[in-house]
Amino acid sequence: MRIGIPRALLYYYYYPMWKTFFEELGAEVVLSSPSTKGILAQGLKYAVDEVCLPVKMSFGHVLDLAGKVDYVFLPRMVSVEHRKYICPKFLGLPDMIRCLDGVPPLIDVNVNLYRKDRDLYTAVKKAGSYLTANQIKIWVAYRRSVAALQKYNRLLQLGLIPEEALAVLEDRVKNEPLPYPSDLNVAVIGHPYNIYDPYISMNLVGRLRDMGATVFTSEQVPEKIVSKYAERLPKRLFWTLGQRMIGAAFHYLDRVDISGMVHVAAFGCGPDSMTGDMIERQAHALQAPFLSLTLDEHTGEAGILTRIEAFLDMVRWRQAEASGL
Amino acid sequence: MKGYLGIDVGSVSTNLVFLNEGGIIKEAIYLRTQGQPIITVQKGLKELAGRLPSGTQVRGVGTTGSGRHLAGIIVGADAVKNEITAHAVASLVLVPGVQTILEIGGQDSKIIILRNGIVTDFAMNTVCAAGTGSFLDQQASRLNIPIERFGEIALEAESPVRIAGRCAVFAESDMIHKQQMGCSLPDILAGLCEALVRNYLNNVGKGKELLSPVVFQGGVAANVGMIKAFEKELGLPVQVPAYFDVMGAVGVALLAREAVVKNGMSYFKGLSVAESKFKTGSFECSGCPNMCEVVEVAEDDMVLARWGDRCGKWCNQVNKEEKVS
Numbered sequence: 001m002r003i004g005i006p007r008a009l010l011y012y013y014y015y016p017m018w019k020t021f022f023e024e025l026g027a028e029v030v031l032s033s034p035s036t037k038g039i040l041a042q043g044l045k046y047a048v049d050e051v052c053l054p055v056k057m058s059f060g061h062v063l064d065l066a067g068k069v070d071y072v073f074l075p076r077m078v079s080v081e082h083r084k085y086i087c088p089k090f091l092g093l094p095d096m097i098r099c100l101d102g103v104p105p106l107i108d109v110n111v112n113l114y115r116k117d118r119d120l121y122t123a124v125k126k127a128g129s130y131l132t133a134n135q136i137k138i139w140v141a142y143r144r145s146v147a148a149l150q151k152y153n154r155l156l157q158l159g160l161i162p163e164e165a166l167a168v169l170e171d172r173v174k175n176e177p178l179p180y181p182s183d184l185n186v187a188v189i190g191h192p193y194n195i196y197d198p199y200i201s202m203n204l205v206g207r208l209r210d211m212g213a214t215v216f217t218s219e220q221v222p223e224k225i226v227s228k229y230a231e232r233l234p235k236r237l238f239w240t241l242g243q244r245m246i247g248a249a250f251h252y253l254d255r256v257d258i259s260g261m262v263h264v265a266a267f268g269c270g271p272d273s274m275t276g277d278m279i280e281r282q283a284h285a286l287q288a289p290f291l292s293l294t295l296d297e298h299t300g301e302a303g304i305l306t307r308i309e310a311f312l313d314m315v316r317w318r319q320a321e322a323s324g325l
Numbered sequence: 326m327k328g329y330l331g332i333d334v335g336s337v338s339t340n341l342v343f344l345n346e347g348g349i350i351k352e353a354i355y356l357r358t359q360g361q362p363i364i365t366v367q368k369g370l371k372e373l374a375g376r377l378p379s380g381t382q383v384r385g386v387g388t389t390g391s392g393r394h395l396a397g398i399i400v401g402a403d404a405v406k407n408e409i410t411a412h413a414v415a416s417l418v419l420v421p422g423v424q425t426i427l428e429i430g431g432q433d434s435k436i437i438i439l440r441n442g443i444v445t446d447f448a449m450n451t452v453c454a455a456g457t458g459s460f461l462d463q464q465a466s467r468l469n470i471p472i473e474r475f476g477e478i479a480l481e482a483e484s485p486v487r488i489a490g491r492c493a494v495f496a497e498s499d500m501i502h503k504q505q506m507g508c509s510l511p512d513i514l515a516g517l518c519e520a521l522v523r524n525y526l527n528n529v530g531k532g533k534e535l536l537s538p539v540v541f542q543g544g545v546a547a548n549v550g551m552i553k554a555f556e557k558e559l560g561l562p563v564q565v566p567a568y569f570d571v572m573g574a575v576g577v578a579l580l581a582r583e584a585v586v587k588n589g590m591s592y593f594k595g596l597s598v599a600e601s602k603f604k605t606g607s608f609e610c611s612g613c614p615n616m617c618e619v620v621e622v623a624e625d626d627m628v629l630a631r632w633g634d635r636c637g638k639w640c641n642q643v644n645k646e647e648k649v650s
Contacts, residue, residue, distance in 0.1 A: 306391070310409035
């Protein structure tokens with residue numbers, strides 16, 4: 001059986017887990033192609049107007065899998081940790097997708113860990129049931145998939161971006177890449193599906209690296225540190241991804257070796273409009289160089305390029321000043 | 326005379342500035358780009374060659390503005406810099422001690438905050454272009470008044486009307502409504518200036534500390550109505566430097582001077598490029614579903630540069646010699 005996984009949204013967090021699980025149960029996993037103008041055009045055509053750019057992009061990725069697979073794995077991601085939620089647009093995603101013509105049948109198990117972690121296994125069992133009735137096999141596949149995820153997360157924490165970490169996991173490269181040569185460190189804070197999709201972000205990470213900056217992202221910050229720093233907020237945030245961005249941003253703003261911060265928001269993202277502002281206020285209070293980028297469907301790259309060039313100029317200028325040159 | 330040339334190719338205007346070796350501005354030319362950046366740059370060079378005394382030696386050239394890469398290739402630039410850095414450099418030299426730069430150009434607006442002679446913060450308009458020169462231009466032509474007279478008419482206002490400046494489209498319908506109610510033209514124009522200033526300060530200036538001396542530059546600074554509206558809203562005097570409309574070009578000429586001193590040579594092709602035949606064209610690459618629009622610049626049938634492709638397949642062909650290492 002062929003199971004398709006769209007290269008979008010939480011793919012950037014969980015792909016190694018999903019892939020290992022289905023492959024252990026004997027399925028062939030097919031990934032949609034990397035984002036292109038064509039995929040986005042499909043997404044824009046079929047998605048409702050209200051959703052944000054990355055969700056529109058995910059529509060395109062599901063449609064890219066049409067005709068190539070027997071099922072598309074599109075879990076309903078309600079909550080991935082105790083007392084926190086994923087954005088509401090993810091809750092409705094399987095239903096929105098199902099309405100489209102020509103979409104393969106969905107495996108849309110409910111992932112909801114809001115009440116207790118054990119509830120995950122209900123979803124695992126259901127997803128496994130599409131391939132086997134053997135409960136032991138499902139359990140073994142699940143254990144292996146968790147191990148794969150842990151390995152992946154470790155690579156992300158070392159500073160690899162998802163694409164590089166997957167290349168290492170899948171043995172496409174034989175050693176772990178070295179840090180890029182750079183003269184400054186910049187934190188890039190944003191939803192993983194925005195900053196790691198080179199089409200959506202207009203290759204932000206690659207451009208910053210080309211301009212001589214080492215990029216630090218929220219995924220490199222261990223969970224413990226994230227929650228410790230997020231506690232600085234007067235009230236608990238109830239979005240998992242928002243909490244990660246806030247905690248990581250506050251952590252990086254505290255670090256002297258990080259010279260500046262770029263916040264990436266998708267136009268029309270509700271959580272971003274709040275967390276982005278909280279981060280910006282904190283950056284201003286600490287007088288840290290801060291750049292806010294808003295991404296949407298436009299393909300003109302001049303705007304992004306001008307902003308990041310000017311930002312790095314400013315950071316370098318300030319650094320030179322600080323070191324008394 | 327020896328000196329340095331700065332060229333700022335913006336969406337609305339193209340400016341050329343010639344500085345002598347001491348950094349004194351000798352010539353400044355302001356032209357409308359009218360969607361033809363190459364021809365306009367050539368026209369500017371021709372005009373400059375006519376104005377400069379014979380035997381003038383151009384020791385280096387820099388380009389900035391949204392057309393900086395194109396212009397840089399045409400003339401052989403020593404410095405190609407984003408407009409934020411260029412504007413900051415020019416202000417620092419022409420208005421010593423400047424702490425706030427308000428810059429409103431044709432299609433973008435920016436704020437630059439400086440402290441102790443270095444840029445500490447900046448912002449540019451995000452996905453919205455309300456509050457830029459193009460909008461004023463468009464409204465002036467809709468009201469049938471030359472843009473040059475916009476400001477002086479606005480100054481005649483007795484009680485400026487309130488216009489919603491949040492979005493250019495709605496501002497226009499608001500203006501039409503006010504016209505139909507019978508408000509006077511000066512009151513509407515002054516109201517429009519105030520709306521733009523409000524929108525600028527809310528959007529671009531959000532959360533920034535605006536300290537005196539405040540400098541207002543960019544093409545829109547020619548509009549006295551806008552200057553007055555800024556002073557009223559900020560409660561601070563607003564200075565407009567003598568070369569407010571060519572500040573980007575001044576800044577990049579200064580940067581070119583620095584670059585030439587550092588490199589010990591210049592890439593400038595000479596003022597004669599005004600006579601060369603440049604051809605630009607674009608084609609859609611069919612290599613993948615991105616369908617990138619690749620732009621090609623050729624001088625006498627020799628391809629100088631290509632850009633616009635996301636994968637580098639076309640632009641790398643031209644830059645090959647550079648890339649080999």
